[in-house]
Amino acid sequence: MTVSQLAEKKRKRVLSARAQATRLRVFDAAEKVFAERGFDGATIRKIANEAGEPVGTIHHHGGGKALLFQRTVAxxxxxxxxxxxxxxxxxxxxxxxxxxxxxxxxxxxxxxxxxxxxxxxxxxxxxxxxxxxxxxxxxxxxxxxxxxxxxxxxxxxxxxxxxxxxxxxxxxxxxxxxxxxxxxxxxxxxxxxxxxxxxxxxxxxxxxxxxxxxxxx
Structure with a gap:
């Protein structure tokens, strides 16, 4: 394996770790907001604010609100x-x-x-x-x-x-x-x-x- 290939492999590992950390923040935030406000009182924006992430990131990892709720339970x-x-x-x-x-x-x-x-x-x-x-x-x-x-x-x-x-x-x-x-x-x-x-x-x-x-x- 060349030096450039090793560097690319390391970069992908770092990106994967970051993605997993982001996903964890998203679902932890969703869990907290849904627990505090229920499904009807929660919004994707409130979850995004809790996670410290853009709304688009919440949709990327969790989907729409109903799907995010289901995935959070799962x-x-x-x-x-x-x-x-x-x-x-x-x-x-x-x-x-x-x-x-x-x-x-x-x-x-x-x-x-x-x-x-x-x-x-x-x-x-x-x-x-x-x-x-x-x-x-x-x-x-x-x-x-x-x-x-x-x-x-x-x-x-x-x-x-x-x-x-x-x-x-x-x-x-x-x-x-x-x-x-x-x-x-x-x-x-x-x-x-x-x-x-x-x-x-x-x-x-x-x-x-x-x-x-x-x-x-």
Whole structure:
């Protein structure tokens, strides 16, 4: 390889690293703005301002607003799903799983990821928007429902006395409670509880959800 070829290869690596850094800024900014303002309140210009990039750069990396929202949701979904399935596999391989174990395998990964990177709290708000807005039903199906169905199946096996309807409803309630704890620390503090998210809070959440499953019907 000639000196000029080596220089060109190095230049391309630098450009690629810059492009990846720009893309990261774009999606971090989109995640923050969508989390704060929702889909309807967010604009491409606000996202561009947050990212410190031209509007054209946002379109280049994310597309239009709807596509950018979908891609922003998709960005972290695989990581979250993989951690949940790995946690579930660990629970099942240990044998004799409890309802709390199964729920913990679904709930703990989100809190662990948010402890490592606070941006996951913004992502939790996006998941909440997707969960309640019919416009994003297809997004939920594509990025979340496959894993949810695995957990619903395991819970149904543990609670044969519960109908599929009861298990699905209980799971939706549990997801809502999880997202509330992830995103509502200010509200919890205003009512007299501690601000800092502690393991005891997460364990209580799991116990709370499990009690709901057992007490339903």
């Amino acid at each position: 960005r972290r979904a695989e990581t979250l799903s993989a951690k949940r399935l790995a946690a579930l596999e660990q629970v099942l391989s240990a044998g004799a799983p409890t309802l709390e174990n199964i729920l913990g395998a679904f709930i703990w990964p989100f809190f662990e990821l948010s402890a490592q990177n606070p941006r996951w709290r913004d992502y939790a708000r996006l998941v909440a928007y997707v969960s309640v807005d019919a416009r994003w039903t297809d997004v939920s199906k594509e990025y979340f429902d496959t894993v949810v169905e695995v957990f619903v199946s395991e819970i149904s096996t543990l609670l044969p006395e519960r109908s599929k309807q009861q298990v699905v409803e209980g799971f939706v309630y549990s997801v809502s409670a999880m997202l509330a704890l992830l995103t509502s620390q200010d509200r919890i503090m205003s009512l007299g509880a501690k601000r800092n998210l502690e393991n005891s809070q997460i364990e209580y959440l799991i116990q709370f959800c499990a009690a709901g499953f057992r007490g339903s019907g």
